[in-house]
Amino acid sequence: MKTIFQYNRPVFEKCKKVVIFGCFKSARNFAMRLLNQDIQFDYFLCPLQGEYVFPRVLNKPVIGFEECRGMDDFIIVSSRLEMERAKEILYKEKLIDYFFEIESLCPAIQNQSALIIWGTGGRAKNFYNDYRELLNVKYFCDSDEKKAGTYFEGKEVIHYSNLESLSGDAAVIIASTFYEDIFEKAVEAHIKKNKILILQYNLSDYMKAADSKLSEFMVLAGNKINDLILYVNSKNYVFYEEQLISELVYNFKKKRIVLYGESSMVEEVEDKFKLLDLFVSQKIGRSNEVEDGSVYNLLYYVNLDEVVLLTDKFSEETENALAEMEINSIWMEAYNGYQIFQDKRVKQYVDPNLGVCFHKQGEQDIGFIKYEYSTGTGYKPIKIVLLGGSTTAAFRVREKPWGECLSEKLKAQGVSHIIYCGGIQAYTVSQELVKLVRDVLVIEPDMVISYSGANDMGIAQTRKAAKKNPFISLYQTRLFTAISRMKGHGIQGVYWGLENNKDFFDYWYDTERMMHAICKEFNIKFKAFLQPALGTKADCCQEDADIAVLYGYLYDLEKGEYFSADSDPYSSVYLKWAGTDCHTYYCSVLKWAKRFREGGNSIGEKWFCDLSALFDYKSSVYMDDFHVYEKGNQMIADRIMEEIKDEIDIIIGQNI
Structure with a gap:
């Protein structure tokens, strides 16, 4: 199938450097179209005035007008839709002579x-x-x-x-x-x-169309909404999708890439990588579509400083062979959020109180994943329950969660324990409270740890009912709004409860206080941790800027804060076509991230710990605005272990 656009390819062949006008959503969509046409480009041009931490987008540098003027032999291009507005701005900046029209409708x-x-x-x-x-x-x-x-x-x-x-x-x-x-x-x-x-072409569309039938397309790389993905549709054609470029760059920084798989696929993936400035040190392909033992050739060719990317669909046989050879490898298929979400080992349930919960095959309790260790001494193990949202969750995640890291640290200290990780994606502090009352008290834990805050920063922008009462979950909003529309039995609408006028931080903290009070009444140790977020960070490194631009923000070096494009002098022109990156949710998150950090700093309770500054001046931690790589989860577990060690010693003494 053809797209609605066609391209003036000779223009690209006559110059050394191609600069895409813009760096936000519409410019990235245009860039994705170029990539899927195998058209090379080199830079994105930020049309905003000021001093910023310029990010990389799709592994390409973002530059300003001055840097653009200093280059030789370049052209500036834009999408057909943005063309007239791009011309207007480039004319003002005296760069119009470098602009070429390259995209048109078929x-x-x-x-x-x-x-x-x-x-x-x-x-x-x-x-x-x-x-x-x-x-x-x-x-x-x-x-x-x-x-x-x-x-x-x-x-x-x-x-x-x-x-x-x-x-x-x-x-x-x-x-x-x-x-x-x-x-x-x-x-x-x-x-x-x-x-x-x-x-x-859009990966999410293929996800919906394929449903759980992964045979209809083969995923080659990916995870979340922010980066790049390569995948193959049922016609065996490799497409780009803006899902996981930063993930690829993160994993292969300071590493050499070896591609292994069926030969034609290895060749095509290498070609796609070249357009992204990701270069392959070795290619090891086989003629057969399925594994035939060729994987053992890797033992003779792969060096210690190289990582093997497997372009095949996951094979347990191949995985075992790689483990046997102790080769550092990554299944590109495993870096796809769709595959994680469709994990047949995890079942999803509608929960009448909490909205949604998960159950992983082999786990006894729905809504929890357990990490256990016993010293074999016969002492009663410490029972710890973890509450929170996706940053705590152990369901459908690829990076090792901090709960598992915490379990490993307790094991290293010889502490018998059972950790019930009860974090669920999108849960707010209200859902934590309900889960504590309904499920956690049944477990009779020795300690409850709440690690949250992020999902409460933007709650009013994602849930209409939450503007009046943040206790209402997204599930409840949708369910009862749908029921009210039936207008049966004299229903006049939905009553969400008394309006709560507290700001988001005060509401979050007050709910943590309620959980503390409940645990105290039931003789359970309780510790609340205010989690860090990209918006609570005191600085902005290169990797942070790469993430922020995906939400429509740049980091203003002069002001020391994130800058939304809608406050720029060019906004009357620019935001009409820049896409919807700067929508109200992220504006709310950045606004309230500051309030949460300020509020957390003011709390002096022993049961409360402010981690909002945990990743200040740290790089390569965040994978998006809230979630972190395993490196970050290890740091979280280290700090939590430090904060709870005294309580752990007390509980051990009581259990002997």
């Missing part, structure tokens, strides 16, 4: 008498509003018969069964998830294949 969708957008969701709406002046859209199309005859963005919605009557002149733009299924339906309706186009 002729197949221009001047069509029956141009149809397939889809009636947010993507279709945004695309139509962005390009409505450039395209003559006649209809929207949907597979839902109930939508036929209705209007979307002022245009009639037709059912796909009506496409055949329009097939002579029609062109279809797929603005929905199931690319391949929709493509086949359009072909069946006699739409010409060269007139069926998609907006842009």
Whole structure:
């Protein structure tokens, strides 16, 4: 399938350096389109005035106007949508002579008498509003018969069964998830294949389409929303997706890469890596699609300073062979958040009080993962429960969680223990409190540790009900809003409880106080830790800047704080097309991160510990705005161990 864009490739071949105008969401989307066309570029140009910690985006440097002026033999390019606005700014900066138009809409969708957008969701709406002046859209199309005859963005919605009557002149733009299924339906309706186009390849769409059937695409790299991924669709073509470039760079910094797998895939992955300035020291390919014993050749070729990237789908046989040879290796497939999320060993449940909970195969208790160690002396093990959100969770994570690190430290000190890790993704302090009352007291632990704060920083921007009462979870908001819309039995709406006017930090801290009071009443040791976040950090290193730009922020060196693009003098022009990076959630998080750090510093209770400054002046810790690599989790466990060691000694004395 073709995308709606075409490119003036000769322009790229005539120059040494290619600079993409912009560095936020829309510029990155444009860059992804270039990568998927195997078009090389070298820099991103930040069109903001000021002194910042310039990040790297997709492993490419972000530069300012002055640095751009100092280069020789370069061109500046932008997407078709951004072209006029880019020209306006470059004209002011006297750089307009370096600007070239390289992206345009395909002729197949221009001047069509029956141009149809397939889809009636947010993507279709945004695309139509962005390009409505450039395209003559006649209809929207949907597979839902109930939508036929209705209007979307002022245009009639037709059912796909009506496409055949329009097939002579029609062109279809797929603005929905199931690319391949929709493509086949359009072909069946006699739409010409060269007139069926998609907006842009997107991994999340393949995730939804494939559901849990991983055979439909092979993941080659990835984890979360912030970086880059390479993956293969069912047609065996390697695509880029903005999911895990920073992860790749982080793992291969100061390391040499060896690619191993089926030969053609190894070659294609190397080609993709070159466009990202990730260079391979060795390629070891085999002719067979499946492992045939060639993996043992790695023993003769791989050096100690090299790490092997396996481009195959995971194989236990290969994994065992690598362990036997003690070779440092990474399964690129394992760095995909989709695979983690679809882990068949973890089942997801709707929880009437907490919204969602998980159960991992082999674990006795739903909502907890246990780490155990016994010295064999017969002494009663210490029971510790950990509460928090995804930064505490041990479900569906790739990096070793701090709870496991803590267990290893207790084991090293010869302490018999059972740690119940009860952190669940997206839980706020309110859900921690409910879980404590409902589940944790049943366990009868010796100690409860709450490590949280991040999910409460932006709660009001993600949950409408939370603006009035932060005790309400996202699950409750959605469930009871849906029930109220049924308007049965005289229901007039939803009552969320008395309005809570406390600020987010005070609410978070007061809820921690409630948990402390409950534990004290039941003779349970309690320790609350205010977690660090990117926004609570006192400085900004290169890796931090790489993360912040993905949310629409740069670090202002003069002010010593993160800077949102919407306060820049160019914002009246720039933010119209910069994308929605600076949406209210991240504005809220950065605002409240400062408040949480200030509030944490003012608390002097023995049961409370402020870790908001834990990663100050540390680099290569954060993988996104809250989550950290194993290096960070080890630091968290070290500090928590230091804070609880006296209580541990007391409990040991009581258990003897």
